[in-house]
Amino acid sequence: MTDQPTPMMVQYLAIREANPGALLFYRMGDFYEMFFDDAVAAAAALDIALTKRGTHQGEPIPMCGVPVHAAESYLLTLIRKGFRVAIAEQMEDPAEAKKRGSKSVVARDVVRLVTPGTLTEESLLEARRHNFLAAFATVREESALAWVDISTGAFQVMECSLPRLAPELARLAPRELLAVEGADLDDLAADAGAALTDLPPGAFDSGAGARRLSALYGVETLDGFGAFTRAELSAMGAIVDYLDMTQKGKLPLLRPPVRERAGGAMQIDAATRRNLELTQALSGGREGSLLSAIDRTVTAAGARLLERRISAPSRDLALIHARQDAVTALVEDARLAADLRDALSRVPDMDRALSRLALDRGGPRDLSAIRAGLTQGAGIAARLPEDAPQVLLDAARDLTGHDELIDLLDDALVAEPPLLARDGGFVAPGHEADLDETRRLRDEGRGVIAGMQADYIALAGVQSLKIKHNNVLGYFIETTTTHAEKMLAPPLNETFIHRQTTANQIRFTTVPLSELETRILNARDRALEIERGIFERLRGAVLDQAAAIGQAARALAEIDLAAAFADIATGESWSRPRVDDSRAFLVEGGRHPVVERALKRKAEGFVANDCDLTTGETPAIWLLTGPNMAGKSTFLRQNALIAVLAQAGAYVPARRAHIGMVSQLFSRVGAADDLARGRSTFMVEMVETAAILNQADDHALVILDEIGRGTATWDGLSIAWAVMEHLHGANRCRALFATHYHEMTALSARLDGVENATVAVREWEGEVIFLHEVRKGAADRSYGVQVARLAGLPASVVERAREVLTALESGEREGAARPAALIDDLPLFRAAPAAPAPARAKESPVDARIKAIHPDSLTPREALDLIYELKSLTGETA
Incomplete structure (x- = not known):
């Protein structure tokens, strides 16, 4: 007889089967639990305890878990080790499940599939690097590569033959590469440091891809974005389809796709990037690379732009000159450059804040980041002179026109909001009267009750009247029985409603008191509910301006990079080429x-x-x-x-x-x-x-x-x-x-x-x-033997190398046909005898005199006389 799985385990196995290839984080209260092989793999990868829960087919079920509040750090470890993680959340309150019966299971479903190319959380991303998800598609004789960073919304595509794929992957360094099943791109993906994800052929259908893209941008045709080949539509469509699957329908805020022109950038293959250490040192990591040595940017977006420029230097002469002009202007105006860099240092990462808000993973701090970025941007635009180079003027234009949104966010948000909307406390006082009143009840309930008590004392003319509270009656009005007749008689009985009489006290309530009690008891929840509503309104207002905010973010990155190039040019004496x-x-x-x-x-x-x-x-x-x-x-x-x-x-x-x-x-x-x-x-x-x-x-x-x-x-x-x-x-x-x-x-x-x-x-x-x-x-020669000596080869080896080298060079000069014959004539290698210890030199009169000196006891005159004495001992005269 075999044991039957519990309803919860049946649910777990069903969700697990629907999400193959991913570890399942199964929400149970305050923990994400993992079972079976997932638990074994996760426990080893995360170095956490592996326990057991129940049995399945007669065997104990392995189990491990991580706290929900610390899940991001564990996710980061798993993603870096090559895992994909499906997040299954509780879709209802456990109390609702209990109402259906003791054997009912809390409804759960996967709300997101976390993969290396679909990260958005600040703690999971490197602030100064892109996190690209790429897709390679082939349609008949055409091939294309598309890539997206969902944390910033950047979306690009280009024609790319298979021989060109390796150099392009080396340039982009995507975290994840999508390919059709059987494409055999494992080695290319591994060389680029990307996780390879195989998708069925249907995901790369070019016709379906065009429809997915049109639906995403709400257009009838993609002609307004450019003329895309079938392979390009296939690659872009695969990305959108994959995002829809991993984000469970909550598509990120993607900019319209940009078609990268072939030949627009300097072609640099993977080996050259590695040899020159453009963005990563040969030893691994950023330190020691060109990027690390020249990065003077002060914003995350500026750093990412610098990496793109270094990875793909332009071949557009006009564009190169325009960018140089911007740098020159800031080199020549050091004060302006310093002011800009000071303001830019206070600019948060608007791109990634905007992306989190679009995916409904954002919080009040993301709204605050948008506010701070746009506010600083307006100030930066005002600092730029009217005769600035075109690159800076274009950036200034994109930084203006956001006053209405800035005012809304400034009015609505406190200066330092909390991370999560569910924590509340991020809406500024005075923004909404209903919230202010609810907070007053929540925070000052006793004062409100005291004020009502004073009003009722005046109304009844009973100085001993009190408003009290207990767990049975809640709030009630109490006075001594000596005032019962007065309180129960008209006109006071129209206001005071009798509730209870004891031996010495009589208790009443009023309609306003009952209403106030309800409001006080619900004030905390009501305040959070009002704030959540305000958050959604503010989030909607930001997303309505997403395109303009994205433009502003890119403008700030452009100014930051120009100022960074100017800073290193000035500080390191670089010149304009x-x-x-x-x-x-x-x-x-x-x-x-x-x-x-x-x-x-x-x-x-x-x-x-x-x-x-x-x-x-x-x-x-x-x-x-x-x-x-x-x-x-x-x-x-x-x-x-x-x-x-x-x-x-x-x-x-x-x-x-x-x-x-x-x-x-x-x-x-x-x-x-x-x-x-x-x-x-x-x-x-x-x-x-x-x-x-x-x-x-x-x-x-x-x-x-x-x-x-x-x-x-x-x-x-x-x-x-x-x-x-x-x-x-x-x-x-x-x-x-x-x-x-x-x-x-x-x-x-x-x-x-x-x-x-x-x-x-x-x-x-x-x-x-x-x-x-x-x-x-x-x-005239290579000096190899001398270098070997400097490297620390034993002296006997160096000397033998000199002998052999002399023989070979002599034979070459004398036209020897067989250099080996010359070497045969040399005596065989013998270990050189140990060098004799150096003879101890006889101490000179100068050394003896110096040893006898006590410097701290010398007067200036004595020190001068001593110098003359030492000179005489060496045979010199003054």
């Missing part, structure tokens, strides 16, 4: 912003260097030689970062810069393997190099470091040689090519546009000193 459509690439006194920042922390200076790849229509390639640790990789990267900053609209870390439009940026720097896919370091290097050679056009900027180093010397040299020739003859692009193969320096005499450059070093008494200066010319 000249950006045009030419093939120029001239940088004078260029610096690496991340490395320079790190050196400043150590009170060390950065050695600036020039770079000139300007050669008109011919290819322009610098072949860079020099030892490791001399700064070749830093030089390569800094010039790539300068191009990124220039086309992002920022000033650049250089004395002067002229950047011809860079269409594509490619970087092959550093060593990494991909063992999970069976790729060695050399294979990864070759795959990335192949991508560059197959894609780079004549407006690309390519930086390559040590191509061919992962294989045998002659193989590596031959590959590097061929790659150089291909860049020059086929790609015809601008490039910086660092190598240890000194034989390649001969190419400068054979290929037009190829110049040799080297990172200077100096030897001093066997030591190698890195000057970090890039000069024209070629290095």
Whole structure:
């Protein structure tokens, strides 16, 4: 005989079956409970106790739970560990279920499916980063990528072939990627750090997608938003369908979709983003990246805009110049820039507040954030001069016209409202008379009763009359029986209604007292009910102005970014680059912003260097030689970062810069393997190099470091040689090519546009000193043995390396056919004898005299005499 599941467990299993692939948070009073496999998985992930509740099919049911009030922190942990969570709430008061019978179960249903790409709570999001949900769709020969951040409402789409998907995912770094079942995008999603969610083909139907979008925006046709391909409609429709499913019909406030123009931004592939550490350091995390080094924004929206600009530098020349003009205006008016940054520092995140309000997850503080943001925005707009650059004037325009909403919110809300509407206390006194009266009854009930008692004493002429309260009668009027005849006789009996007579007292009530009692007892609930109604009215007023508020939020982000770029330009001596459509690439006194920042922390200076790849229509390639640790990789990267900053609209870390439009940026720097896919370091290097050679056009900027180093010397040299020739003859692009193969320096005499450059070093008494200066010319050797010594290799190993190197170099000069034969003639490696302890030096007269000195006991005159004495001991005269 098997045990029958309880009605509650039957309900749980039914809800669980309807939401496969997600942990079920099942609301039971003040806890979300989990059972069966969900409980086992959640207990391990959250490091909480696993208990048991009842049995199922003869086995104990595993169980664990988390408090409702602390659920967000647990959700964050689960989402970061790759889980999806279905939230099942109680849909009725448990008292209502009891009325139906002892075996009735409280009605429950899933109100939301929490996934990595659908987060809106402030505690679950990174304030300074977007949280994108992306969808990739293919319809016949067309493919498209759509993405949305439901916490801000940003919604975009673009045509995107499968080969372009990896670079675009690297740019967006979505938290979740939607794809049709069987699309086999697991590796691409994993590389981008996105959770992959497979959806049935019906979710990607382009016709249904168009209808979903039209219904969402309340339009008959999407023509007003742009001409979308079937693949784009498919991808956008899949996102809307998924949001409808996860949010259980409460769709977020999405802006009209924007179609991103192909070729509108600098093309940067995933490997280049990783190598250049644009938004994330190779070690993981933001610290150490370009984004971290240059982020001077003071608002969350401004920080997110900065990340977008760095991730996708523009190729629109007019737009770049307009953004530069805004930065220049604030560089030249430091006082205005400081005032703007001070005001912006008090601007909350309106985008995310607006999104929470739209999804009915917001509270009074979100209304307050809208009020504060619009108020600060109006003040910022008033500060901007009439002759400001167009970017700033456009922003000022979007920040005005919100006075009516500001006044409404200012009148309705207290200065510091609570987080949740259910807590009450967020409506300002004087906003609504009924609420003020209800609060007075709630907070000053005794005073109101005392006032009524005084009125009744005057009316009855009985000084001993009292208004009292007990749990049986509630509020009542009491006087001694000596006044009974008077109180029961006309005209007082028309006001005072007899309730009870005791041995010494007689008790009455009145209609106003009964009404007041009801109002006092219900005042707390009534006050909360009135405030909830006011909250909904204010929320509705805000959502009616959602589009204008969104525009204001974007305007504040634009001003914040311009002011941030101006701040770093002024503080770090950056200059405005000249950006045009030419093939120029001239940088004078260029610096690496991340490395320079790190050196400043150590009170060390950065050695600036020039770079000139300007050669008109011919290819322009610098072949860079020099030892490791001399700064070749830093030089390569800094010039790539300068191009990124220039086309992002920022000033650049250089004395002067002229950047011809860079269409594509490619970087092959550093060593990494991909063992999970069976790729060695050399294979990864070759795959990335192949991508560059197959894609780079004549407006690309390519930086390559040590191509061919992962294989045998002659193989590596031959590959590097061929790659150089291909860049020059086929790609015809601008490039910086660092190598240890000194034989390649001969190419400068054979290929037009190829110049040799080297990172200077100096030897001093066997030591190698890195000057970090890039000069024209070629290095004569690599100094690898010296670098090995600096790294701490045992002295015997370093000495043996010198012997072998000398033999090889000698054999090469003498034309030896087999270098190995020369090595065979060398004696085998022997451990070097331990170095003798250094002989103890005889103490000099100066040392002996100094040891005998007691500085604190010397007078000024004695100290001066001592200096002359010490000079005489060294043989010097005054």
